[in-house]
Amino acid sequence: MFGFGKAPPPAVHDDGRIRARFLVRHPGFTLDVDLDLPGRGVSALFGHSGSGKTSCLRCFAGLDRPQQGYLQVAGELWQDSERGFFLPAHKRAIGYVFQDANLFPHLSVRKNLEYGQRRIPAAQRKVALDQALQLLGIDHLLERMPSALSGGERQRVGIARALVTSPRLLLMDEPLASLDLKRKQEVLPYLERLHEELDIPVLYVSHAPDEVARLADHLVLLDEGQVHASGPLKETLLRADLPFASDEDAEAVIDGQVCAHDAAYDLLELQLPGSEARLRLPHAALPSGHRVRVKIKARDVSLALNRAEDCSLLNLLLATVESWQALDAQMLLTLRIGDQRLLARITRYSFDQLGIHAGQALWAQIKSVSLLAP
Amino acid sequence: MFKPLKHSLFVLGLVFASGAIADEVKVAVASNFTAPMQAMAPAFEKATGHKLVASFGATGQFYAQINNGAPFDVLLAADDTTPARLEREGMTVPGSRFTYAIGGLVLWSADASYLDGTDAALKAGQFRHLSIANPKAAPYGLAATQVLAKQGLSETVKAKLVEGQNITQAHQFVSSGNAELGFVALSQVYKDGQLSSGSAWIVPDAMYDPIRQDAVILKQSANNPAAVALVEYLKGPEAAKVIESFGYKLP
Amino acid sequence: MPLSKNDLDAILLTLELASLTTLLLLIIGTPIALWLARTDSWLKRPVGAVVALPLVLPPTVIGFYLLVSMGPNGFFGQLTQSLGLGTFTFTFTGLVIGSIFYSLPFVVQPLQNAFEAIGRGPLEAAATLRANPWDSFFSVVLPLARPGFITAAILSFAHTIGEFGVVLMIGGNIPGKTQVVSVQIYNHVETMNYAQAHWLAGGMVAFSFIVLLALYSGRSTRMRTL
Numbered sequence: 001m002f003g004f005g006k007a008p009p010p011a012v013h014d015d016g017r018i019r020a021r022f023l024v025r026h027p028g029f030t031l032d033v034d035l036d037l038p039g040r041g042v043s044a045l046f047g048h049s050g051s052g053k054t055s056c057l058r059c060f061a062g063l064d065r066p067q068q069g070y071l072q073v074a075g076e077l078w079q080d081s082e083r084g085f086f087l088p089a090h091k092r093a094i095g096y097v098f099q100d101a102n103l104f105p106h107l108s109v110r111k112n113l114e115y116g117q118r119r120i121p122a123a124q125r126k127v128a129l130d131q132a133l134q135l136l137g138i139d140h141l142l143e144r145m146p147s148a149l150s151g152g153e154r155q156r157v158g159i160a161r162a163l164v165t166s167p168r169l170l171l172m173d174e175p176l177a178s179l180d181l182k183r184k185q186e187v188l189p190y191l192e193r194l195h196e197e198l199d200i201p202v203l204y205v206s207h208a209p210d211e212v213a214r215l216a217d218h219l220v221l222l223d224e225g226q227v228h229a230s231g232p233l234k235e236t237l238l239r240a241d242l243p244f245a246s247d248e249d250a251e252a253v254i255d256g257q258v259c260a261h262d263a264a265y266d267l268l269e270l271q272l273p274g275s276e277a278r279l280r281l282p283h284a285a286l287p288s289g290h291r292v293r294v295k296i297k298a299r300d301v302s303l304a305l306n307r308a309e310d311c312s313l314l315n316l317l318l319a320t321v322e323s324w325q326a327l328d329a330q331m332l333l334t335l336r337i338g339d340q341r342l343l344a345r346i347t348r349y350s351f352d353q354l355g356i357h358a359g360q361a362l363w364a365q366i367k368s369v370s371l372l373a374p
Numbered sequence: 375m376f377k378p379l380k381h382s383l384f385v386l387g388l389v390f391a392s393g394a395i396a397d398e399v400k401v402a403v404a405s406n407f408t409a410p411m412q413a414m415a416p417a418f419e420k421a422t423g424h425k426l427v428a429s430f431g432a433t434g435q436f437y438a439q440i441n442n443g444a445p446f447d448v449l450l451a452a453d454d455t456t457p458a459r460l461e462r463e464g465m466t467v468p469g470s471r472f473t474y475a476i477g478g479l480v481l482w483s484a485d486a487s488y489l490d491g492t493d494a495a496l497k498a499g500q501f502r503h504l505s506i507a508n509p510k511a512a513p514y515g516l517a518a519t520q521v522l523a524k525q526g527l528s529e530t531v532k533a534k535l536v537e538g539q540n541i542t543q544a545h546q547f548v549s550s551g552n553a554e555l556g557f558v559a560l561s562q563v564y565k566d567g568q569l570s571s572g573s574a575w576i577v578p579d580a581m582y583d584p585i586r587q588d589a590v591i592l593k594q595s596a597n598n599p600a601a602v603a604l605v606e607y608l609k610g611p612e613a614a615k616v617i618e619s620f621g622y623k624l625p
Numbered sequence: 626m627p628l629s630k631n632d633l634d635a636i637l638l639t640l641e642l643a644s645l646t647t648l649l650l651l652i653i654g655t656p657i658a659l660w661l662a663r664t665d666s667w668l669k670r671p672v673g674a675v676v677a678l679p680l681v682l683p684p685t686v687i688g689f690y691l692l693v694s695m696g697p698n699g700f701f702g703q704l705t706q707s708l709g710l711g712t713f714t715f716t717f718t719g720l721v722i723g724s725i726f727y728s729l730p731f732v733v734q735p736l737q738n739a740f741e742a743i744g745r746g747p748l749e750a751a752a753t754l755r756a757n758p759w760d761s762f763f764s765v766v767l768p769l770a771r772p773g774f775i776t777a778a779i780l781s782f783a784h785t786i787g788e789f790g791v792v793l794m795i796g797g798n799i800p801g802k803t804q805v806v807s808v809q810i811y812n813h814v815e816t817m818n819y820a821q822a823h824w825l826a827g828g829m830v831a832f833s834f835i836v837l838l839a840l841y842s843g844r845s846t847r848m849r850t851l
Contacts, residue, residue, distance in 0.1 A: 063749050089752035090760075096753035102746045106768045115764070116754030165754060434815030503715055508798060511815035536715045536797030539811065547797065552696040552714040 016040070016074065018169065018201065022059040023068040024225075031055045031066070031225040039074060041217035042195055042202040044233070046209075052225040053205040054099075057171050060203060061096050062089035074168045093124075095162030095200075097172040101154040103146040109157050110142045116165040126166040127198065135197065136160045136190050152183035156190060163198070170202045176211060184211075191215055209244075213237070213253050213295055214372040238334055238341050245343060246327055250298040252343045253372065254279075258292060261285040267314070268371075270294065275338025280314045281369040293372040298332060298343035300367040305354060307363050315366040321356055331356075335364055397600035398425040400445060402436040404452030404587065405542040406477060406514060406559035411450070414616045418607050424600035432540040434511045440465060440592060447595035448604055450474060450587065452541070453513040457588040470591040474608045475622040477585035478560030479517045481575040484549050489573040493525065495555065496575070503536050505547040505556030514541045517582035518557035524581050548572075560621030567619055576621075586625070627824045634801050635809040635825075642717070642805060643785040646724040650732040650781050651774065653725065658736035659766075677730045684727060688794025691723050695795065715797035720805070723791040731780040739773020740766065775843060783836045787829070 016039035024031040031052040037043045045053045058064040060071065062078070065086060071079040078087045095116075103112050113129060133139040136156040146154060155175055162170060175191070176184045188211070195202070195215065206212050212219065212233070219236040221228040221243075229242050234253050237244045244250055256270030256279060268283040270292065279294065286292070307316055319335035319342060326332075331351040335342045342364060346354075354362070403411045408430045415426045429436075433452045440446060440460065451457050454473065460466050481496060483489050495501070507515030515537070522528045536552075538544035541559050548556040549572075557577075563570055589608065595601040607613055614624055628636075661673055679687060694701045695713045702712045713719035743766060751761035767774075789807040796803035798812070806825055813822035 061753055063752065088757075089749070090755050090757050094753060096750075098746070098750065100746075102750045104747055104750065104765060104769075106765075115751075115756075119755035119760075161754070171753075432815055434817060437817060438814050438819075502711070503797070505797075508812065508815065510812065536799060539793060539798065539808075539815070543793075546692070547714075550692055550696050551698045552692060552712065552795075553797075 018043075018074075018203075019070070019072045020060065021068070021070040022056060022066040024055055024059065024064065024066040029055075029225060031059070033222070033225070033227050035220060035227065035230060037203070037220070037230075038201070038218055040199060040201050042204050042215050043218040043220060044212040044216035045203060045205045045220050045222055046207065046212050046216075047222035047228075048207055050224075051222040053207070053222055054173055055225075056222065057173050057203060057205050060169065061094050061171050062087060062092050063096075076168070093120075093165075093168040095165055095167035095170045097155075097159050097162050097170070097175045099174045100178050101146075101151075101158035103149075103154060103157060103161070105146055107146075108142070109138070109144050109146065109149070112146065112157060113142075113161050113164055116161055120165055124166055125164075127163050129164055132160040132163045135163070135193055150183070151179050152186045155179060155183075155187055159187075159190070159194070163194075163200075167200060170200050172202060172204045174205050174207070176206075176208070188214065209249075210372075213251070214293065234341065238343060245298075245325075245332060248299070250332065250343055250345070251295045252298070252341055253293055253295050254340045254342065256292050256294055258286045258288050258290040260288070272338050272340050274340070277317045277337050279317075279366075279369055281371065283371055294369050295372055296342060296366055296369055298345040301335075301342060301344035302365045302367070303333070303344055303346055303350070303354060303356075304363045304365055308365065311365065313365050313367060315364075315369065317364050317366065318361060319364040321358055321360045321362065323358070324351070324356065337364070397598055398427060399447045399595075399598065399600035399604045400427045400429070401448040401450060401604060402440070402444075402446040403428050403430050403450045404433050404436075405430055405540045406452055406561050407450055407475065407587065408542070409561055409565070410475075410616050410620045410622070413620075414607075414613055417612060417616075418604065421612070422600070422603045422607065424603055426600075426604065430542075432511060433513075445594075446592055447598050447601040448589060448591055450589045450608075452477070452585070452587055454586040454588040457590040460590060460592075465593055466590040467593055467596045470605065471588055472605070472609065473586045473625040474589045474613075475587045475617050476625060477514065477517075477587055478564075478579075478621045478623065479514060479521065479557055479577045479582055479585070480560045480563060480621075481521075481555060481577060482545075482548060482558050482563050482572055483555040483574070484551055484572045485554070486571070486573050488555060489575050491573075491575060493575050496527065496531075497525070499527075499530060499534075501554040502534060503547070503553035504531050504534050505536050505538060505544045505553035505558075507541040507544040507557075508537045508539055512540050512544075513585045513587075514557065514559050515544070517577075517585055520582040521557065521577055564621035565619065567621075579623075587622075627820060629821065631800050631804070632806075632809055632821060632825060635804050635806045636828075638717075638801060638804065639786055639806040642720055642724060643782045645721055646728060646785045647732075647778050647781045649721065650725055650728055651778060654729065654732035654736055654777065658733045659740055659762075661733065661737045662740035676733045679727050680730050684788065684790025685794060687726055688723065688791040691719070691726070691791065692795050695719060695722070714795050715799060715803060717802050719795050720792055720803055723795055724785045724788055727788055727791050728781045728784045731784045732777040735773045735776040735780065736770065739770035739776075742773075743769045772843075776840065779836055779840050783833060786832065 018037040020035045022033050047053050059066050068081045069079045138156050216233045219233045220230045259271040260269040267280050270279045319337045322334045322336050324331050324333045333344045433456050437456050457471050489495050506518040509515035509519045544556050545558045545562045547553040591601050693699050696702045747765045751765045792805050798804050810822050810825045
């Protein structure tokens, strides 16, 4: 239950965060969420289908009106059912990217883009049309009709259309779900550029762990209409009480900075923030200093007390044991390397053999590292 | 297995037997004669054993239908010109044409106090609509225009005239109150020698050409005993009594 | 000239009646169709059935009830009289009202289908792009429902042209006011003016054919452009 009895925080107090409480009751489904999200970066609403992600997003947009609800964005009150206040969708400074783009079929790409832009005061136009066109690589499509676009192009136009209304909150409902893998690869880089170049908070609905790991800063895990967990992405992924960590494919996401490239072996070298440790992985050269994300699966990490000198593995890093959890015959350990955290899955037998204890330093032998964001 | 077969054979025999005595007459009846025809049909069927099937409608419409092969045996027209025309065109049994009734015209209102038995209200002109039957198609409509002309009212009421396609509709406009008054057939508002509702001015015969309503047997029915029987019945004293009770005159 | 002045008046009057009826019906029918297409109310089915009644009722039934209700003793007639408007039977206004009832399903149903085909998607997109409901109606719904509006207008116009029973019941056959083509054809048949009846009736056949041809060819070109 959430505390509808207490007075909502005054909307005028702007701490830059997004606060939302929604209660939606349908026959057979109840959405009951209470969220406090950062006012910048990408927050992912993650869950399997039927978990209430899209319902929740529609409440943010004002497309659905919850029986009880409170929403505050960037110091502005959008909804407070206790005061009987509800800002309709068309008065909210949102951008909404639909799962199927939902372009106006009777308008050209240009007219689609201008539709929203012309409806906001000129003074509020912070994202220029040209900027959006360039960001999403669609300037050559302007005079086409939506029916003449590919799925990926349509989705990019949909994103641009939402952006040029200069929203205070960008809501994206599985923008990649209707695309095949190739189209996904086509659109993803644009989403990342968005993240880097525009300072607009994004709520990103997805059920694809890869997308979330690649794009999100904050993770909200929804399950049957309830918030199962909400927190910074990297920490939340490691939380032992959540399905991510206990999953067979459990993985950790690590930030890195490109520091070198070995052209002879085509190896990229990353510096991990907060430590001297470096990761190497086979990859083409990237500009030095470029920030990237990598993910490392728990089952790809084994542990040794001593550094193995005669080993084919590229990455042997000194790590500190932070915590562990038993999973049937296996143990899931959380390790720390500088500021970054890593998951390792080993058998209980090995755990006992190595005499693992908190604060212990040992060598993490990493079999495979994959780059998330180039 | 035998019983039902025997049974149906028996029924079949009955049908043939009755068919030998009772014929059917399909009669097209002018709208104004609806009430008297309905009143006398059972008596006719009882007296002759024939079956009578009546269709009521506008005479002009019947003409078009008969010309195009409608299976009527007898036509009771609202006028004398249509039967004469059919006779000229060889569509009738020669010599079968006769006047079965002479229609009476009445100015009638559904409001019991609107008319006082005279034409005062018509002359006063304090009404919005005066209903008549289409004068081109219906003899009662033509008679109504003759009365108006004789009264010198043709021009003054012109804008207030509403036309029913036939005399039945003209009556409907008045009875529903949409027109305050209208020229209708006496037979429509007159029963058993008196006005059955509303108020009226029975128009003197001299003010319009007599509405002679003629009947004919149609050619294809020359050998239909029921058709002949109906015509004989209409000429007889029992029919005469009914016809007169509805305000018609007899020739 | 095979057509009399009365015939020409009847043709003009009929065109006037059909145009005015169509215009008014598009205005009246649009909100009804929009409501029917969007609502989840239990009233949806009853209202839909009432709108569709003229499809199955004989026009004379509509005409008869209009005659009774618009007359001086009827509910509607008393209302119009108390408003100082008099009664509408035997008037052009009365015919327009009758035609609106009579042709209502021919406007509401194509529009409802068109609105339902649009769905909620484009409207929600418009709302998230700052368009208020009126704005999105004019900028999204109207253009997307255009084929539905064309179909509705053509059907309503053609159906009103062909109206007979209602006019017969409430018209009173007044030249220039209520004497429309279909009634004039009936007059000609009744008075045995078959030549004139043929001219008017043949004209109606040709007109109806052209209208339906336009409708069907319009439909197929619209299909192609989709």
